Amino acid sequence: MHVRFHAPGLEPGDRSAVLSAEESGHAVRVLRVRRGSEVRLFNGRGYECEAVVENPAPAGLTLRIVGPVCPRPEPRVRLTLAQAVLKGDGMDEVVRDAVMLGVRAIVPVVSARAETDRARLLKARRRERWQRIAVSSAKQCGRAVVPEVHEPVTFEEIVAALADPIRLMLAEPAVEGSAALDLSSLPGPVSAALLAGPEGGWTASEVSLATSSGWARLTLGSRTLRADAAAAVAIPVLQYLWGDL
């Protein structure tokens, strides 16, 4: 795969580009990019082009744009992952894997068993950290689209806010409530939302609220999955069913 850089301001038709100080430093010091190196730029919104390094300045590397290239196709189903905020670095893994797997947006959710709240997440600038991980994963996995990581919302907000035709709540087999969804009956929608829980699982009232708001309960067999791995196990199966794998 080509060496790829994220240039968020890049627009189709641009003849030149300057990388951010962070991207430039990485390009020059780690990847040893030189004058004349052929690289790729992507703007995170689906546009990708070939470019040649003109001046490898570590504070602001400049490039001449050669022309557009065909970006990696995105999955047909636009999937939003609403992930209950996990402890420690758990969300880092979730964001990295979800971006690799092709999700279009990630919404951190403060659920009842999350051991944090929005004020603390905001103060620690966690959204910004997760967004940087999303850029890095898109770069590594060849995507020209960088999914947006939204500001954290409450469980009540996310359950009411998302209006995708398919809304799935990942839950353990032991959870009471509506019968688990028969995956094979799931149509290939235009967009879908997947709600993945925290370490301790959903509370009974969260399951009940989601169910009464029209979310279907999705259970993945009898396996016990780590909270930081559950979405990454469910997504490939859904994509297989939707012809997106």
Added chain:
Amino acid sequence: MHVRFHAPGLEPGDRSAVLSAEESGHAVRVLRVRRGSEVRLFNGRGYECEAVVENPAPAGLTLRIVGPVCPRPEPRVRLTLAQAVLKGDGMDEVVRDAVMLGVRAIVPVVSARAETDRARLLKARRRERWQRIAVSSAKQCGRAVVPEVHEPVTFEEIVAALADPIRLMLAEPAVEGSAALDLSSLPGPVSAALLAGPEGGWTASEVSLATSSGWARLTLGSRTLRADAAAAVAIPVLQYLWGDL
């Protein structure tokens, strides 16, 4: 889920058990287990029982066994993961996820693009490290079976050694050779083997050797997957197809 400890010497019918120094120290110092605590023991070979702590000694915790419990069911298809050895800590993630997902054995493979060899892996006692990660993941995910992590073998050896009715080689779409397998035509076998590649992918001669030895090539859409994540993406899809999810 219950607090669970690995007691590899435990046999059905035993009336008491002593934990290893490592398990005992963890139980007493981290999990704060006390005299009278009710826990579970599993032997890693499918047997699990209830037990009560008698003496919480950090050097050798003793327990009275109450009786057997029904272990978590294992997947019906016994899956062997043959994983090309990855750089850095990549294999740690693969082992942790593969055990969570229910594989029955893991064979590290020294492929052409592995940047190591068997002598170095042996000297660094890597197999022992991966086996400890397998125990830890089985404990966390409620499995009563700990998959065996085998000594590393060469690519030529693994391609010839495994005789499962279904043998799949994970490869990128760009790899030349036989047509990619149509997943939906895959029968549910008794056992299967999955061969997952290193960071740089397989060499053309590796693909050709596997193909001529009867391995089918399996490609997962147009996504670029990290080498440490590819098997964990393929396994749930295979398990879904085999009714194991």
